[in-house]
Amino acid sequence: MPAIRRGVAVLFLFALGGATDVMAADGAGGLSAANEIRLSDATIQISYTGDAGGLDRNELRDWIAASAGAVQSYYGRFPVKRVRIRIEAGEGRGARSGTTYAHNGALIRVGVGRYSDSADLKRDWIMTHEMVHLAMPEFSDRHAWLEEGLATYVEPVARVRVGQLTEAEIWRDMLRDMPKGLPAAGDRGLDNTHTWGRTYWGGALFYLLADVRIRERTGNRAGLQDALRAIVANGGNVEVSWDVRKTLAMGDKAVGTNVLTDLYDEMRDAPVAPDLAQLWRRLGVKLTGNVVEFDDAAPLAAIRQAITAKPGP
Numbered sequence: 001m002p003a004i005r006r007g008v009a010v011l012f013l014f015a016l017g018g019a020t021d022v023m024a025a026d027g028a029g030g031l032s033a034a035n036e037i038r039l040s041d042a043t044i045q046i047s048y049t050g051d052a053g054g055l056d057r058n059e060l061r062d063w064i065a066a067s068a069g070a071v072q073s074y075y076g077r078f079p080v081k082r083v084r085i086r087i088e089a090g091e092g093r094g095a096r097s098g099t100t101y102a103h104n105g106a107l108i109r110v111g112v113g114r115y116s117d118s119a120d121l122k123r124d125w126i127m128t129h130e131m132v133h134l135a136m137p138e139f140s141d142r143h144a145w146l147e148e149g150l151a152t153y154v155e156p157v158a159r160v161r162v163g164q165l166t167e168a169e170i171w172r173d174m175l176r177d178m179p180k181g182l183p184a185a186g187d188r189g190l191d192n193t194h195t196w197g198r199t200y201w202g203g204a205l206f207y208l209l210a211d212v213r214i215r216e217r218t219g220n221r222a223g224l225q226d227a228l229r230a231i232v233a234n235g236g237n238v239e240v241s242w243d244v245r246k247t248l249a250m251g252d253k254a255v256g257t258n259v260l261t262d263l264y265d266e267m268r269d270a271p272v273a274p275d276l277a278q279l280w281r282r283l284g285v286k287l288t289g290n291v292v293e294f295d296d297a298a299p300l301a302a303i304r305q306a307i308t309a310k311p312g313p
């Protein structure tokens with residue numbers, strides 16, 4: 001279930017003008033301390049629309065706080081000072097859709113089934129995916145893969161690091177899903193091929209390759225996380241529009257490599273198809289049916305372990 005790319009409905013929201021304020025004043029989404037989550041460095045303001053009566057607001061808060069905690073831990077800070085989260089209750093169970101907007105301050109809308117219980121919310125990935133979007137500047141449409149790929153790759157990595165997923169779960173998903181990001185016939189590179197597979201999983205593949213390559217070049221002392229942290233620390237977030245090269249170069253500089261820029265130049269206008277079977281072998285991870293096996297004697301096993309390592313003390 002793909003989350004809609006952030007920004008798609010920005011013009012639509014703009015056209016609504018003060019509609020958000022009207023909803024905030026009617027009581028259903030009224031602003032009060034109960035509708036706020038205060039992180040150490042950011043405030044999350046929650047509002048509800050639709051028939052949210054069956055949803056336990058404490059469970060929703062716990063879910064939002066857990067997602068925020070994973071993102072804050074990965075980036076070393078929450079990416080924006082303030083974000084509004086609108087829970088839109090609908091049919092079914094679990095989180096069902098998500099969109100992140102940058103117009104007039106960060107806003108995340110997530111559709112949630114009104115019959116969701118805490119187990120449904122614990123399984124959810126959409127809230128974290130949307131919050132990862134907060135941590136990258138807005139690029140032009142042809143670079144949507146850099147935004148969706150980031151959210152697709154970082155969401156499970158951020159969650160495994162705080163114990164919300166297991167290593168086996170995230171590698172199982174990567175081995176199963178990364179092939180969806182490989183180029184098909186007629187592909188013209190990630191900047192020019194805007195299919196679902198290339199946008200989400202082609203982008204995720206870019207970041208996985210970047211993570212591994214940065215760790216190889218730095219003797220596993222730095223990884224993609226360090227590059228991304230530097231971008232956010234320098235003011236890069238969804239509320240600004242930056243040039244892609246400027247952003248990637250900022251990440252490269254922080255880890256003393258040219259990996260992001262070079263990989264971007266390799267993959268942006270050519271159908272690069274990395275040898276995934278070889279990559280998994282080098283990382284020491286194998287999928288048999290649904291079962292993941294790790295080989296800690298593989299040449300890049302330490303890099304695989306570093307990608308999912310829990311935050312240090």
Ligand SMILES: [Zn+2]
Binds near residue numbers: 147
């Ligand atoms: Zn997304």
